[in-house]
Amino acid sequence: MFRFIARRLLETIPVLLIIVSATFFMIRFVPGGPFTAEKAVTPEILRNLEAHYGLNQPLHHQYFDYLGKLAHGDLGPSFKYPNRTVNEIIADKLPVSLELGLLSLGIALALGLTAGIIASIWKNTWLDYTASSLAMIGICVPTFVLGPLLVLFFAIHLGRFNASGWYDWQDRVLPALTLGCVYAAYIARLTRGGMLEVLNQDYIRTARAKGASELRVIFKHALRGGLLPVVSFLGPAIAGILTGSFVIETIFQIPGLGREFVTSAFNRDYTLVLGTVLLYATLIVTLNLVVDVVQVWLNPKLKFE
């Protein structure tokens, strides 16, 4: 197992390198630069700015310069926030997105797993139909409809919780609920499907025949295999949740990384785009590795290759 993990970790280095390089050259070929949007910059100032950030160097020179700094963990200065480095911005914004993400993930797992398991145990009963319909609603109602509707109902109509800001727990309820519901819906569907597949297997019948209680059959025998689809979904999903959802952070005015993620692309803030892309890619690659390990652990038929 450790050899497997070590080999996979080594493999991630070229993957990340390719991603960084592709992103680097892609944003450079987009017309305009970080300073073009600014109003009335004289050519002289523009030259000075570009010299200051090394933008007047040949492209390949800048590329290797960036990689060199990256090797030391330095993501470079931001082009849009004067006197701030990308490292500082990420250190500043990531914890907010992490907190929101973990809250949402908790809600998503609690709601999704419960609904999925209930739906699979009482298949084709009203419990199943209710849970499945709710899950379908969660998938089909986009966050930017659900979020404003929740605000309309709770914050404006009932006067509960807050519609925007990020100070105390009242600010956290609605955004975490909005983001959590979407993922809960996917998790519920995957859990139901996975459980139904497993509940038809011979070893479940054997367990029942040996007199195991239904609770034991579900939680001890079925759940392990039934969760496999959920686990493979959670890898990329967690990466998305933790790096922040642009929509949620915009609707609820949360100072998280998701907004930086998107605005940096609009602003051509080269280093910030690269930094956030790299962070996201690292998370995805790492989480996929975790998913693979967990899958082997859950499914004895699989082996570490």
Added chain:
Amino acid sequence: MRAHSATDPHAPEAGRSPWQDAWQRLRKNKIAVFGGVVLILLTLLCAFGPLFTQSYREMDLDLGPVGPCADHWLGTDIHGRDLLARILYGGRISIMVGLVASLVALAIGVSYGAIAGYAGGKLDTVMMRIVDILYALPFTIFVILMMVFLKEPMQAVDVWLGELSFFGWHAFDEMQGVGKILLLFAAIGAVEWLTMARIVRGQILSIKKMEYIEAARALGYGKARIIFRHMIPNALGPVVVYTTLTIPAVMLLESFLSFLGLGVDAPMSSWGTLIKDGAEKMEEYWWLLVFPGGIFSLTLFSLNFLGDGLRDALDVRSAKD
């Protein structure tokens, strides 16, 4: 003389293709049929409805935003434009983006997956590694960069279309903004093909070992013919299912891009731009969010139900993997 009487024990039974079987199963699935019917109705409404409603772009600033009433069944927006007309017109664009971008994704994904699966070996490894790497890229950034990157060329297309005249007749004058829509097709299609490629590759890998492929090869058919005439048609089940499920994903992405302000430009509308505008004004004018959001969700519902029904009918197990 060949005569088959009903009692003839040697008469061949009327065969039923797997597609006919699937159709029978699908018809029994009430909720999938419901989804299909709703989709057809919505498409017809969006296609022909705007011929009968008020103009989607004519403003009535004196009127301003009013709630649902006899003159305007779904109310009007802040510029006094009829919301029903705007929703139906927006539906044209949203449905079109959903269909065309999915077809783009379908074409890329199927060809890519089929080639990788058929070639096997090193080429397969390299091609699927590329897919893995693309999976690790955050797509939103990708699409945003593409939209920003290609904005100017697309505006050039618009200008070119506007100036295009046949003996003084400006045929495409009304088609301002088409460049943006083409851009949406390309950008969304370019990021949605990955899962399709994986599914098709998996299918091709298993079909490759079948005897009829061996037979085709023995008959001396070329590679292209074997791939496109024999393998792809037999891999179609999961492809159909996944395409039905791609359309709602694409429509969601389109509405997300509209939310970012990258969707179609006013006075055009899509469901995404309507929802975005509605969400900004919902505190005073709830109908601006509720009606577009409702009809959008209903469409996604129907597509998902139909997709689920198709999956059960075609007995595709791994369509979501």
